[in-house]
Amino acid sequence: MVRELRLDPEVEVLWEDFHVQVNVPSEQLRQWLLTRGSGESAFGPDPDLNLPEPGRQILAVLRKRKVDLTPEDIEVMRDAVERIRSLTAVRPDRGNADDEWRHRLLDLGHDVLAER
Numbered sequence: 001m002v003r004e005l006r007l008d009p010e011v012e013v014l015w016e017d018f019h020v021q022v023n024v025p026s027e028q029l030r031q032w033l034l035t036r037g038s039g040e041s042a043f044g045p046d047p048d049l050n051l052p053e054p055g056r057q058i059l060a061v062l063r064k065r066k067v068d069l070t071p072e073d074i075e076v077m078r079d080a081v082e083r084i085r086s087l088t089a090v091r092p093d094r095g096n097a098d099d100e101w102r103h104r105l106l107d108l109g110h111d112v113l114a115e116r
Helices: 009-021 026-038 055-062 071-089 099-107
Strands: none
Touching (some): 009 071, 026 055, 071 099
C-alpha cells in the first residue's frame, strides 16, 4: 500500500500558483538561461553552473516533485511568484514589445506571450 504524503495547504496553493506564474517549460527555461548566462562563450562541463540567479533556483524547483520540496524551495517559489506579479502588474508603455521587461520576466520563467 502506498502512503500519500500530505503537505501544508499553504504549500499546496503556492505550488499551484508557482506553476501558473512560471509558465515556461523547464527545458525552455534552461535554454533561455544558458543563453542569457553565457552569451557566445563556450559551456563548461556542467552548464547549469553558468545559469543566472534566480532562474537557476526556479529551474531546480521545476525539476522537483512537490513532496521533495525543501524550505529553501518554498522560499524560491514565493519569491518567484512575488517578482513575476510585481513585473506584470506594471506593464511598460510598449507592452510586450519592451524587450528588457520581457527578458526580466523570462529570466523568472514567465513568458508574457504565453499568458492565458
